[in-house]
Amino acid sequence: MAERYDAIVIGGGHNGLTTAAYLAKAGLKTVVLERRSILGGATLTEEAVPGFKFSVASYLVSLLRPQVIRELDLAKHGLQMAPSVGTYTPHWDGYLDRRTDHADNLREIRKWSHRDADNYDDFKQTVTDITRFIRPAIDLPAPDPYGDPMEWLAYAGLAKEFGRLPLRTKGALLDLITGSAYDFLRRWFESDPLIGTMSASGIIGTFLGIKSPGTGMVFLHHYFGEIDGSFREWALPQGGTGAVAAAIAGAARAAGAEIRTDAPVKQVLLDGDRAVGVVLESGEEIKGATVVSAADARHTFLDMLPANSLPGEFETAIRNFKFRGSSAKVNFALDGLPTFSAAPPGVGHLMGTVSISPSPDYMERAYDDAKHGHPSRRPFLDMLIPTLVDPTMAPPGKHVATAFVQYAPHKLAPEHGGWDNIKEQFGDLVVDTISEFAPDFRDKIVGRQVMTPLDLERTIGLTEGNIFQGEILVQQMAFNRPVSGWSRYRTPIRDYWLASSSAHPGGGIMAAPGRLAALEILKSKGAAR
């Protein structure tokens, strides 16, 4: 008979590993069970083309909580991050290249619109004020509208501060929470490449267009990552995003957690209304006082629990939780850097993000296609060439490029015959899209990996290929994530907890759900003692 654990964590992605690290640090005998033979979930580095390493799924870090980095001492466990700076937007009539130097950026923007350049500082200040105000919320569990008043105590300061915010900040915050990224940006800007590119933050991973209300919220979610003093900072982990998972795993192991790969969980074992362990696909039973799922809400509640173990209303609510993956990832092995037709001299513009988002209409039409069940004929791309920052990802002189592609709707119109049928055709479309602005791109390709939403679902276990384990929609955030009344990591099954991005504050390489869930679990144990 296997030994008994204090805590069993299902899923070895960055959130599961984070939970395990915190629980183990608190002295709990903890085991992580990962279905795949590799850790990381969607924070994954793989050598998909021999000699070339890719951040297969997620590709940038900005939201990783500083508390997690500090409390788990991730630097000691090998995490190194280099800033990924700048956004280069090629356009049919030129380009927009924004990097670190403020005056340079204003000059670039002024090429397109004087008004936009004049308004840029005011925009930055407004967004900075908003994120500064709201950021504390991502490090607190969400309070429930019908919950214990004590839950609200932590938010009292935030509410008071809201009353004190200047009207312009309050107004802008409400505009963002209720409106579209496009309408928000339009208050300051008018030029196509600037609005097109900035609005992309409002649609990443979401099945909405830049003009859809609700994308302001997604925009805000992406700007959370700003580190005090700098504006919307992103970073590339050395060794790809898999290095983040590896560092957290190192911290978990150092704290005494056991980590098992190739250990797919078949079902959570219940004793009455409480979880008492899991049974693996192999038939092995593992007992534990607490079971934590870092899988998404659908796997957690509909796939891993015995039928009829949940209250009917809760189960309906989980079925109504929207996933709707909308993005794909195409990774390229290159034997040289591509040359963009309209670009400044040097390679500086390729050091950060290359954004194919030349105009708001381009972006919105990409969504229109997806709404009707088609991959975008002209998709939005967010491309990185990490080898310019981290040469270890490819053989000397060679490069890797990773392209986040939207829209690639998980649910295709029937005429496409499913994703496996059009996968390579879709990869070609991405090559064509990049080649439209960098004609020699196609000649530099020596290998490629296409990850359709279906691949993300099958390989990594992301339901419907949604990168955030549930859409970032206003109605699926805070106290509604994943279900109203159950936003604080507990579930209707006693001793069964949710620690994935399906819980508050949602997805991205934040590790916030994993950390907050662990803290809530520890609090409940303390209370029980």
Next chain:
Amino acid sequence: MSDDVQRAPAKGKRGRRASTGPKAYDAVVLGGGHNGLVAAAYLARAGMSVLLLEARDELGGMALTAEIDGVRAPMLAHTVGRFRPRIARDLGLAGSVRLIEPETRVFAPHPTDGTAITLWRDADKTAAGLSRRPNGAKTAAGYLKLDGRLRRIGAYFEQVLDGVPPSLDGGKSVAELLAGFAYRSPFTKLAEGDGREILRMLPMSAADLVGEYLDDEHLLALLSWRGAIYNAVGPMTPGTGATLLFDGITGDGADGGAAGQTVVAIGGPGAIAQALADAARGFGAEIRTNAKVVAITERDGRVTGVALASGEEIVAPYVLSTLDPKTTLLGLLGVEATGPELRRRLRATRSTGVTAKLNLLLDRLPDFPAAGSGPSAQALLRGRIAILGSVLGIERAFDASKYGEMSETPVVEALIPTLIDPSLAPDKRHILSAVVQYAPSDLKGGWTEAARRQLADRAVAVLESVAPGIGNRIAARQLITPADLERDWGASGGHAMHVNEGFDQFAQWRPLYGIGRYEGPLDGLYLSGAGTHPGGGVTGAPGANAAERLIKHLRRADD
């Protein structure tokens, strides 16, 4: 109503001034639509001297009865189901406005497959009909469940239509803030499950919301269309859930539910405007038509009156505008009065109209094969007639409008008011009054004669798909595009609801946070009309709420 409200204002302070110099009033109301008339009546009833100014030569705004070759037709708005009974009571309209609510709420013939859905006042009767559709038992059960939910939530919204949306600023905790947002008192009366659902559903899309209850493609389109009608959104646009929930108001004479209301005024919507004008005059308000206001005058951040196109100036310490917010704040006030920040936010407020109105004079009632024939067919046709097939079909129609194009196949929601109110037509002729969407005000190439003809032809083609031969019965047609609404009714962007409806321009942030509680950015300026809470439709609520806010302010000032 309280005695306080009826109390005469303090003497001298706001009484009529001596008639030297420009004419002076206690308050000037801008716009003679139903909201302006309601506001003028409430202010006059409270004892104020009130002048209402209407730029057009007739009162009513968008609530008009027009005459086409001797037959009376609802020129723009054609249903008036949400008109607030409490306003009718306060203003003593009981005898002068008569409303009819047909038993058929909606008759929805499918544009291609020959079937039809009928939504009745009686939800059980609707469910009985739905249960005969493929997979009907599930659909009928889902419909009843949704109807119940919408009625319970609608009863909550019925209570928040009146009054000023609460401030978000006063709360000492987020709980209070949320409670303020949700209007604590009616909210706490809701069952917890409904309360939680409101907080989840407001930002949703109507299609997602309805889709959680049923998946019958035609019914899903029909019900979620209610979140999109009159607005530059599709049923998949987030925030249309708020519009749908709000449209479901139930209680005090209103009865929304899943079917939505179908109510017409005897004599057409103009009859309501007429009754309101009579009431306002009866309370002592002065009303002038052909009086276009070109500026709101101000000094040191305080309103001093208005200037007319004729050059005349009118002095008043209070101006209550029921014009759309962009006209009021960007058109009638200068940048020094409103400031660059507010102007920037207002300019980005969504107010592109996408709804055209097509009125057809028919020499006889057309046949709708899906309705059958004889009196039972006529009963079905007394409801709204909605022609749409699927959510994606509506979305396709919407997509065109985002790029300045009209829908190839517009969504048409028609009403044949002459079937409900035969007094409109002196003979056997009928009016078919149709909402046609999507036809953007900023049409590429402009609204030329050819473009107008094309839109009318496309709408008639949609009608032909469910009423073959209707084209041959048309004796006259009248088309009002959003561009006409902008030019002839003065609505910026040509939006029938002044600014887009939905969760992003809602409650205390309609039209914008900071000016969503009827008080404008200047002392003495009050905002009202469809661009303020609770939005468009012939409710009278924005007019009454704004007037009451002003009256309350005066009462406080007297203390």
